């Protein structure tokens with residue numbers, strides 16, 4: 001079965017373990033196991049880990065973990081949660097379960113490529129809902145009304161959005177639900193960056209709370225800095241959906257790792273300590289980045305409101321791919337070229353890294369931009 005190459009993953013694979021300043025990464029600066037245990041108030045190696053029997057464990061994910069995940073929502077009980085291999089596993093399983101040849105899917109664009117390429121691979125007709133800087137990278141309701149209809153099986157959203165960092169508030173989500181409900185269209189909202197807003201507790205409303213056919217996917221990777229656990233989930237109150245997903249999941253997952261399940265439970269039970277650290281990093285770095293963009297004439301943007309990424313518009317006559325390759329090879333700074341996200345002329349920056357990496361990476365980036373400008377690469381140059 002043909003599927004398109006995953007642009008971002010192929011790019012990350014080229015340089016992510018060789019660069020010096022990884023400003024392409026989308027996780028909040030990853031934790032070591034020691035740091036995690038410290039944040040959870042544990043001293044040394046927890047005795048219960050030594051006692052953990054390495055069986056398959058609870059097939060859908062432990063009740064303890066599903067309860068801790070449910071606590072991230074208002075109306076989600078443990079039975080509404082299935083634990084998966086990352087949010088990537090949750091998204092995949094949902095498409096595999098719901099989408100048949102000939103189905104109609106609407107997906108925001110740009111976003112994580114899974115949401116276009118997997119339903120296309122299953123033979124769905126996928127219409128893209130364009131997110132543009134002119135509309136602050138938010139869905140245009142007129143466009144949503146034009147695209148979603150009686151044949152639409154699923155509408156894929158991503159809130160907060162990767163790559164743009166835009167944020168749909170509850171009022172906008174409710175308007176989208178009103179459009180989908182008459183057609184009984186599922187709304188899959190990839191909420192892997194939920195919890196990183198600039199103010200308050202950082203959490204935005206979830207589609208799983210707002211809509212009876214809403215499906216929220218999330219994970220430990222980004223907000224909780226634990227991508228190495230490879231642990232995610234789906235949460236939904238949609239009748240019979242999780243039973244159907246379970247039928248598919250039995251064939252490709254069985255259960256997630258027991259160690260991962262256990263560490264994720266510990267982390268979510270101490271989520272306030274982890275979130276305090278994550279907010280300090282993302283909120284501080286967002287301000288540093290905003291100041292840098294304000295002072296950089298060759299870059300413009302629509303400022304991100306949440307998440308860990310932003311799209312930078314590059315005002316130089318060079319392709320985003322060539323720019324990023326030259327940048328990483330000359331300075332060690334890794335960004336992500338817009339071309340692999342379907343947005344030529346743009347660069348994606350990830351600012352969830354340590355404040356020190358961001359500051360040093362931006363210094364190198366300024367230097368590199370000046371160099372290109374003196375080489376006559378400014379837009380409109382002959």
Ligand SMILES: Cc1ncc(COP(=O)(O)O)c(C=O)c1O
Pocket residue numbers: 026085086087088089111112158162190192218219220221227231232
């Ligand atoms: C929007 C979005 N969804 C899902 C994922 C997958 O995350 P994970 O499988 O690590 O939970 C990513 C990773 O970059 C992402 O950006």
